[in-house]
Structures are given as C-alpha cells and as structure tokens.
Amino acid sequence: MNINMSVVCDDCNTVINCRVGMSNRRLQPLRFVCEECLSPIDINVNLGQGITIEGANQIETKGPFDSETAFVDLHLDFPVAFDKYIMGMTPFMMASQRCGHENMQIHAFRVNTLNEISERTPEIKKIIKLYRNNKEKLYRKRILSFLESNIDCKMKIDQNYALYHLLERCFSPFNEPTKNLETVEGYTEKIIWFAENKRTEFEKLLEELVGSGFLKNLQDDCLQLYPKMLDFELIFRPALFLDFDNTYENSRMAYRVSSHDFDEIKDLYKDISEVLSRQLVLIAAVNNLEKRGDHNSFAPLEKMKVPTSLNKYADVAFGQKLELLDDPWHSISKEVADNQLRNSIAHFKAEYDDVSQKLTYFPKREGIKQEKSEEMYFLDFSRKILLAYREMHKLNHLIKCLFVFYFMYVNPE
Ligand SMILES: [Zn+2]
Structure with missing residues (x-):
C-alpha cells in the first residue's frame, strides 16, 4: 500500500509531494532532506495509529501529482529512485520488476524477520551484554528463556553454543x-x-x-x-x-x-x-x-x-x-x-x-x-x-x- 501526501517545509515553505510505501514494520521512521534548504523532514508511520510529521506540515494533496512540484518516493524496505513521479511505478513495483517474484518473497521474509527482531532488540542486547561481562547465572536464565530451550547451560562450551545459536537466529536476515x-x-x-x-x-x-x-x-x-x-x-x-x-x-x-x-x-x-x-x-x-x-x-x-x-x-x-x-x-x-x-x-x-x-x-x-x-x-x-x-x-x-x-x-x- 502507498499513501500520497503533500507537505510544506517548515524552514523554506517548499511544497514537496511524497509517495510513502508501507512496510509491515510497526514503527516506520522515514527521513529525507528538503532539496531547497537542506532541513531534514521526518515522516513517522505508526501502523494502526497514524502518521506524524516533523520538519514540515501536511497540506491538502492535489492528485495526481504534477511533474513541477518537488517529489520524493519513500520506502523502508527497498532502494527507491530519485526520479520524477510516475503513477503506478511505486518502489514496490519497481523493485519486483528488477528482482522477480521469488526473490521478492525471500526479501519480504527477511525484512519481516527484522520487524520481529527489532521489537526484541533490548532483550537481545541485554543477553549479549550479560555474556560479555561473564554474568553467567543471569545470562543462562535470559538466553534459555529467549531460545525457549532447557539445555543444561552450566559449562562454558554450552554457553558458547547458546550464544552462537542466538546470533544465528537473530541476525539471520543480515546473513x-x-x-x-x-x-x-x-x-x-x-x-x-x-x-x-x-x-x-x-x-x-x-x-x-x-x-x-x-x-x-x-x-x-x-x-x-x-x-x-x-x-x-x-x-x-x-x-x-x-x-x-x-x-x-x-x-x-x-x-x-x-x-x-x-x-x-x-x-x-x-x-x-x-x-x-x-x-x-x-x-x-x-x-x-x-x-x-x-x-x-x-x-x-x-x-x-x-x-x-x-x-x-x-x-x-x-x-x-x-x-x-x-x-x-x-x-x-x-x-x-x-x-x-x-x-x-x-x-x-x-x-x-x-x-x-x-x-x-x-x-x-x-x-x-x-x-x-x-x-x-x-x-x-x-x-x-x-x-x-x-x-x-x-x-x-x-x-x-x-x-x-x-x-x-x-x-x-
Ligand atoms: Zn526546506
């Protein structure tokens, strides 16, 4: 899904048309820079809650977008072109034309895994910190609960094994x-x-x-x-x-x-x-x-x-x-x-x-x-x-x- 919106830059009053492509991530902080005054403009999408904008104000959208007004395509999950607006040529469409259906599915799987992992980032960071600081007892408790495992994790070799299991699981989208x-x-x-x-x-x-x-x-x-x-x-x-x-x-x-x-x-x-x-x-x-x-x-x-x-x-x-x-x-x-x-x-x-x-x-x-x-x-x-x-x-x-x-x-x- 895409949302077309127009905003006016707080600093220089330039009108910018934006096509915001939706990801499945709960929070989607999108950012670009105003071409005229170089101020950052943030569009924060909170799925189910709405959109907030910083650095600009939303104005009435006059569709379809013309080619004279400044335009940005935005999507968290894909590289998007700096080109002019073309109706229908959304970042998702452009991306799927370049890499095909099957690869789009693998990519979707990876970014969806990242969506899940990003919700658990504080927990993952904590476990890694406990391991690094040799806080064995708490480390064992937290990592076994995270991995939903009940292996005996008292030996160094098992703690090492559990750690790499966690890394493989949480960082697989990058690998x-x-x-x-x-x-x-x-x-x-x-x-x-x-x-x-x-x-x-x-x-x-x-x-x-x-x-x-x-x-x-x-x-x-x-x-x-x-x-x-x-x-x-x-x-x-x-x-x-x-x-x-x-x-x-x-x-x-x-x-x-x-x-x-x-x-x-x-x-x-x-x-x-x-x-x-x-x-x-x-x-x-x-x-x-x-x-x-x-x-x-x-x-x-x-x-x-x-x-x-x-x-x-x-x-x-x-x-x-x-x-x-x-x-x-x-x-x-x-x-x-x-x-x-x-x-x-x-x-x-x-x-x-x-x-x-x-x-x-x-x-x-x-x-x-x-x-x-x-x-x-x-x-x-x-x-x-x-x-x-x-x-x-x-x-x-x-x-x-x-x-x-x-x-x-x-x-x-
Ligand atoms: Zn500006």
Missing part, C-alpha cells in the same frame, strides 16, 4: 544462510585436519590465543558490533535487497535510502574494519600452521619484510595484512577491506551530501591540495558495511570453533 553453513563446515574440516595431522602445533597455537586473552577479546569486539547492526537495521534493508538486484551494479542509477544518517553510521564501518583487521590474525595463524607447520612462520616476500611472529603481524596495518597472506585459505575481498575508504572516513577526508546521498572521499588528499576524489552513494556505503559485517560474522564462527576445540580437548573444564 547469507547457506554460505554461513558452508563456512562453518570448512572451519570444522580444517580443525579436524589439524587435530589429526598437527596436534601439538595446533594446541600450542590455541594455548597462545586463549592464554593471552586474544581470542576472548576478539570475540568481545565482535559481540560489540551486533547490537549496532540492530540499531541501524533500517538502513540495511535497501542494501539487503541488492542481494537480488542484478541490474544494480551496471545501472549507475542513484537510489535513495529512506531512513539514514551518514554521520551516525560512518563509525560502524570503521569499527567493523578494525575488528576484521584483527580477525585476519586468525586467518594468518591457520594459514601459517597449515603451510609451514608453525603459526609464527610467514612466507618470505620480495617487496616487503615479513613479520617474525603472529604477535608482530597483529600490529601491521590492515591493508598490509592482506598482502602478507600467501594464498590464504579464507580470502577477504579488497572490496570489503577497503582501506582507502576506511582511512578517508577515519581522517575526515570524506564529504557527504544529504540531498543526493552522495559520499565524496579523498583517498590521497594531502595538506591543502585536493587530489582526485572517489564517490559512492549512501546505498553503496551501507552495502559495504553489510558485506564487511558478513565477513566479520563468518570469522566470528571461526572463533567459536576454536573455543569449542579448546574447551573440549585442550583444557576441558
């Missing part, structure tokens, strides 16, 4: 479910191979990772990211749709995200990149162990000095870390590990236009000289965060698998 399963199977095979072929060396690695607190800290860093994904789940809906939209890559068309705030979310990209950079330590360790029988041994490189230990590798910059992995068993694409974008955002070399939702960043801006810039739309940026999150989540499963082996065989409770 690619079959790929996650494949990835975990891959980790398990790798670990079994180590247990059978390089047991002593593997146990030495685990002792170092667990004994130094590295593995627990890394898990904790991952766990801090999940609540943030929930905080920004609205922003990721259009990015999730791109899983099915094969036309997007080549279309060079600008799409709007109907609920967004670049300033709020830019730190999340930095944070996930930071954690991914540390997770690379695990990839390197397994890679070194498998190829050279010693987790500290990196393959020599002509163009650069290689670290003499895993510990030293941990301090290397993100971009370089990737170069130091010789034919790694688990690759992270440079697309996801976009060092230039990350550095530009971290060092204030990025500018954002709220109206066009265009991000301009300067990977090589030095001093006052403005070097060549790169551009991307907010939708692409949110997609990048989503893909980085997926890598982080997969590697978080490696952390789980290493813990399971450690608690079962190396140091059972």
